[in-house]
Amino acid sequence: MKKAQVVFIPFPGVSHLVSTLEFAKLLINRDNRLHITVLIIKFPHTTETDIYTKSLPFSNSLNVINLPECSLPPNSNPGSAMTALLEAQKPNVKQAVSNLTTGEGQHGHLAAFVVDMFCTTMTDVAKEFSVPTLVFFTSSVAFLGLSLHLHTIRERDNVDSTQLLQLTELAVPSFANLVPTKSLPSSVVLKKWESFMMAYWNGLKNADGIIVNSFEELESHAVDSFVSDPGLAGITLYPVGPILNLEHKTKDMDESHDIIKWLDVQPPSSVVFLCFGSKGTFDEDQIKEIAFAIENSGVRFIWSLRKPPLKDRTVEIGRVVGWAPQVQILAHPAIGGFVSHCGWNSTLESIYFGVPIATWPIFAEQQINAFELVCELKMSVEIALDYNVDFGGEPNYFITADKIEKGIKSVLDKDGEVRKKVKMMSENSRKTLLEGGSSYTYLGRLIDYIVNQTSN
Incomplete structure (x- = not known):
């Protein structure tokens, strides 16, 4: 049987890389006609990508190539740095793909490139090999x-x-x-990002199809808009999510074991989990305000705090930890609510496990995710919708303890409409990936499209 070779180019950021690698696994588990080669671009002087690529189940259907490292121009803003990194990597991508195509008998016929949403400039390389480019979009269909x-x-x-x-x-x-313009990502409204964003959007529009880590039942209005709106109707959409890494290996087995043991003795749906992603840090005043809110609310809690914990006066009813095994915690029946930065991966995980979110976005497109969850889908409660910390900058406002406390109590409301909606969507998020589900069907269409390229 002739295999169809697909080249994946993920963005080096961990949240993008993890879902891209999970998607690669999903494809090869679904159809043995596919062979995937992942080309790993690294940010200079980082090793964090290695943890995830090393845990991959290498097989004769999946292999990983680490591209040579390139240096970045000094003192450039993140947009220019990313553009420079991708430009510098184009010759390496071209070389790696040339090597693959010369050994074609081994891995099959080159059928397509699947590039991360921030790597659409690699379409240039795909064109040189006369194959289509599909974009892997790691955020929502609405976004x-x-x-x-x-x-x-x-x-x-x-x-x-x-x-x-x-x-x-x-x-x-x-x-x-x-959509309130206050909820737009800062990269959209800041002049210094304009040329980067224009190139990025242009790349999305020129793709041969866009694969989205979301599902039709969750975002039915947004998915429909790609058929009904004339501006979007020309774009082929494949919502194939939720693509989650549910087997995430923990960094610290002892602490992880400790947390789960503590959760085991808490009543069902009684604990609120506070976690703001790998880059979510606050200054001391804001941390104190969160601590006051937790103490005043009197609820059980686990708080993943990226700075040294405060003197913990609430040790009986809660835990302040540096790092938390998020998937294991959200999956635990004692968890009743999640105070989250609304990163898309975290959002999908909380929906999958049926845990309602209290929204506290920080940067990137998290404000839009928060707006969608609270105002469009009515599946979350609001602590903030437009709290925003620009890259390395200061937050746009301060959130007081009473507002945080109200959000915490509200997200734990056992009989609330929000909880009912999340539980229902949790079931949908599991069914959609099974035979007959919408994501299963879209994935089948995508695979047919890829495999058909080899017979053209």
Whole structure:
């Protein structure tokens, strides 16, 4: 049987890399006609990607190639640095793919590139090999629709980042509600990001298809907009999620074991879990405010704090830990709510395990995710919707203890509508990947598309 060779190019950030590698596993487990080669780009002087690539089940259907490291230009902003890194890697990608195609008998016929949403510039290389480029989008369908709409109004109506800020709300096809401009990512409204964002959006529009880590039952309005809206109708969408890494190996077995043991003796749905992602840190005043809120609420809690814990006066009813095994915690029946930064992977995990979120976004597209969860899907409660810390900068405002406490109590409400909706969506998120489910069907269509490239 002739295999179809697919080249994956993930973005080096861990949250992107993890879901891309999970997606690669999903593809080869579903269809043995596929062979996947993942080309790993590393940020200079980091080793964090190694942890994830080493845990992959290497087989004759999946292999990983680490590309040579490139240095970044000094003192450039993140957008320029990323652009420079990808440009510098193009010759290495070309070389690696040439090597694969010369050994074609071994791995099959080159069928397609699957590139991360931030790596769309690699379409240039795919064109040289005359194969289609599919984009792997690690965020929501609604956010994809927003990104494409922002490109359209920039091109068609000449609305630049400065003019965007003068509006209070925006009508976006992938959202049923008007989107407040305060919830837009800072990269969209800051002048210094404009050229990077335009190139990135353009890359999305030029892709041969966009694979999204989401599912139709969760985002039915957004998925429909790709059929009903003339600006989006030309784009082939494959919502194949939720793609989750549920077997994540823990860094610290002892601490992890300790946390789970403590959870085992708590009542069902009684504990709130506070965790703000790998980059979610707060200054001392904000940390104190969170501590006051937890203490005043009197609820049981686990708080993953990226700085040394405060003197813990609440040790009987809660735990302050440096690092937390998020998947294991969310899966535990004692967890009743999740105070989260609304990163998309964390959002999908909490939905999968049926745990409602209290939203506290920090950066990137997390504000849009929070808005979607609270206002569009009515599946989360709000602590904040537009709290924002720009890259390395200061937060745009301070959140008081009473607001945090209200969010914590609200997310633990056992009879609330939010909890019912999340439980129902949890069932959908499991069914959609099984035969007959929408994500299963979309994945089948995607595989047919890839395999058909080899017979053309």
